[in-house]
Amino acid sequence: MQFSLSSSPHNRVRRDTGQVMRMVCYACIPGVLAQTWFFGWGTIIQITLAMLTAVVTEATILELRKKNVSRGIRDYSAVLTALLLGICLPPLAPWWLVVIGTFFSIAIVKQLYGGLGFNMFNPAMTGYVVLLISFPISMSAWLPVQTMAQTSFGLFDALSLIFTGFTQTGYNLAQLQLGIDGITQATPLDAVRTGLLSGMTYSETLSATIFSSDWGWSYGWSNVALAYLFGGLVLLQQRIINWQMPFSMLLGVILTAGFLSMLAPDQTGSIIYHLFSGAVMFGAFFIVTDPVSGSTTDKGRIIFGLLIGFWTVIIRTYGGYPDAVAFAVVIMNIAVPLIDYYTQPRVYGHKS
Amino acid sequence: MNEFKELTWQGLWNNNPALVQLLGLCPLLAVTTTAINGLGLGLATLLVLVGSNITVSLVRNFVPNEIRIPIFVMVIAAFVTIVQLVMNAYTYELYLALGIFIPLIVTNCAIIGRAEAYASKNPVKESAYDGFIMGAGFALVLVFLGGMRELIGSGSLFSGADLLLGAWAVDLKIQLFTPEQPFLLAILPPGAFIGMGLIIALKNIMDTRMARWFAPKKEKVVARARVTTEAS
Numbered sequence: 001m002q003f004s005l006s007s008s009p010h011n012r013v014r015r016d017t018g019q020v021m022r023m024v025c026y027a028c029i030p031g032v033l034a035q036t037w038f039f040g041w042g043t044i045i046q047i048t049l050a051m052l053t054a055v056v057t058e059a060t061i062l063e064l065r066k067k068n069v070s071r072g073i074r075d076y077s078a079v080l081t082a083l084l085l086g087i088c089l090p091p092l093a094p095w096w097l098v099v100i101g102t103f104f105s106i107a108i109v110k111q112l113y114g115g116l117g118f119n120m121f122n123p124a125m126t127g128y129v130v131l132l133i134s135f136p137i138s139m140s141a142w143l144p145v146q147t148m149a150q151t152s153f154g155l156f157d158a159l160s161l162i163f164t165g166f167t168q169t170g171y172n173l174a175q176l177q178l179g180i181d182g183i184t185q186a187t188p189l190d191a192v193r194t195g196l197l198s199g200m201t202y203s204e205t206l207s208a209t210i211f212s213s214d215w216g217w218s219y220g221w222s223n224v225a226l227a228y229l230f231g232g233l234v235l236l237q238q239r240i241i242n243w244q245m246p247f248s249m250l251l252g253v254i255l256t257a258g259f260l261s262m263l264a265p266d267q268t269g270s271i272i273y274h275l276f277s278g279a280v281m282f283g284a285f286f287i288v289t290d291p292v293s294g295s296t297t298d299k300g301r302i303i304f305g306l307l308i309g310f311w312t313v314i315i316r317t318y319g320g321y322p323d324a325v326a327f328a329v330v331i332m333n334i335a336v337p338l339i340d341y342y343t344q345p346r347v348y349g350h351k352s
Numbered sequence: 353m354n355e356f357k358e359l360t361w362q363g364l365w366n367n368n369p370a371l372v373q374l375l376g377l378c379p380l381l382a383v384t385t386t387a388i389n390g391l392g393l394g395l396a397t398l399l400v401l402v403g404s405n406i407t408v409s410l411v412r413n414f415v416p417n418e419i420r421i422p423i424f425v426m427v428i429a430a431f432v433t434i435v436q437l438v439m440n441a442y443t444y445e446l447y448l449a450l451g452i453f454i455p456l457i458v459t460n461c462a463i464i465g466r467a468e469a470y471a472s473k474n475p476v477k478e479s480a481y482d483g484f485i486m487g488a489g490f491a492l493v494l495v496f497l498g499g500m501r502e503l504i505g506s507g508s509l510f511s512g513a514d515l516l517l518g519a520w521a522v523d524l525k526i527q528l529f530t531p532e533q534p535f536l537l538a539i540l541p542p543g544a545f546i547g548m549g550l551i552i553a554l555k556n557i558m559d560t561r562m563a564r565w566f567a568p569k570k571e572k573v574v575a576r577a578r579v580t581t582e583a584s
Contacts, residue, residue: 133542138533
């Protein structure tokens with residue numbers, strides 16, 4: 001019998017970049033299905049459009065940079081970026097929105113910095129921030145959950161709405177945004193935000209139709225978050241992602257939200273509300289865990305995640321935008337070199 | 353005459369204050385939301401630059417070396433005040449649109465830089481021309497960046513030309529396309545940074561291409577292949 005000698009790690013899975021990226025894409029499926037179930041076909045159309053744009057942009061720029069195009073496409077990183085961005089966009093946003101956003105993500109955020117592995121910022125989230133800052137009206141046009149909407153729509157309605165601005169029966173986006181009670185519905189985050197700003201208490205804002213219980217669970221929105229949590233746990237089980245970043249981000253959200261609601265009870269959202277609204281679950285497992293733009297040391301990952309959770313709640317509570325995961329991620333991306341510098345692990349045999 | 357040719361080349365391209373020296377970035381990035389805003393500030397800077405270069409060149413032999421910088425700054429401040437008052441009188445709306453950035457021309461390093469580096473060492477005629485061409489180089493970049501941001505942001509070019517040139521210039525505005533919503537990123541400061549980076553990258557590409565184009569062709573050197581071993 002022969003003993004082969006090799007250095008650690010000994011127990012490892014051989015996966016190339018393309019496989020890892022594809023696994024992350026597959027893990028998104030439960031969430032995407034849930035989103036489609038609750039918010040209609042728009043999400044799938046946005047994702048398809050984003051993927052097409054991403055692949056075309058990536059191929060063009062790789063060609064311009066005289067790189068190996070087919071290898072660059074086959075690592076699926078552009079597809080994953082497009083998927084993550086497509087998930088974040090309002091399902092019935094006009095087509096040029098997703099095209100501009102994806103182009104920006106791939107061309108400027110990723111390729112101008114040197115391509116896969118060299119980008120300082122998370123491409124999907126930077127593209128999202130660009131769109132949110134540039135087109136605030138379209139980016140906040142979220143629909144009510146399908147079962148609570150006044151007008152429902154099918155696949156072809158969604159297609160024609162995205163490309164022409166009207167459904168086949170002639171409704172526009174503003175009409176589709178009406179809920180069953182005939183009032184334009186906002187996202188849960190929006191509802192609480194505007195409620196708090198107009199002087200209501202947190203528990204009063206929860207009585208809006210969008211929340212189905214008084215502890216901050218919103219029908220549809222929170223179910224989608226739960227589906228992403230499931231996908232994320234699968235990724236964790238497959239060891240595609242480390243536990244440090246997602247759990248420390250969730251911990252950051254819990255600590256900050258808990259502290260704020262102790263500080264000013266009924267003036268800020270509860271912990272459950274913060275965890276299961278908006279992009280926190282999705283962000284914790286699919287965005288923060290980006291291996292390129294995140295911290296690379298174990299301790300650094302914990303600090304990185306904690307601070308993202310912290311900023312998310314702080315910006316949600318005191319900032320100008322209802323959701324803040326994208327902003328928090330971009331802010332912390334800037335801090336990554338600093339975090340990595342101070343958390344370099346001790347090499348065995350050396351003094352710290 | 354060769355000196356003037358060299359100055360032109362330096363000011364407009366090789367040593368462009370905005371693209372190569374990266375001087376005066378604050379007004380460059382803040383004001384260029386439209387081509388006309390850029391043109392307005394560019395012209396103001398150009399006037400100040402010509403005036404200060406002439407004055408500095410005239411007094412260059414009387415200024416004690418130790419206190420030259422305060423004196424230059426005072427000269428520049430005087431010209432900025434003149435330009436500001438003129439703009440206040442004749443192009444009031446543009447004066448309001450540019451706001452704090454007109455008095456801030458005083459702090460534009462491109463101006464003190466030219467006074468120190470060129471005008472304080474050279475005769476009046478050359479200094480005046482240097483100020484003019486450096487100002488023109490700066491103004492061209494301002495107009496180009498402003499036009500780019502205006503075009504991407506709101507699909508128009510030269511909107512508000514009447515603020516600078518009088519009522520007849522309303523017709524100069526070209527609306528190339530009408531976006532459903534303005535692309536705010538291009539109009540906000542990040543757009544200025546990204547646009548500026550792209551312009552500098554474009555200039556660098558053109559420089560490398562030109563260098564390659566004009567490079568003297570290498571003569572082919574035929575190396576003799578030795579087939580036999582060296583005799584020892």
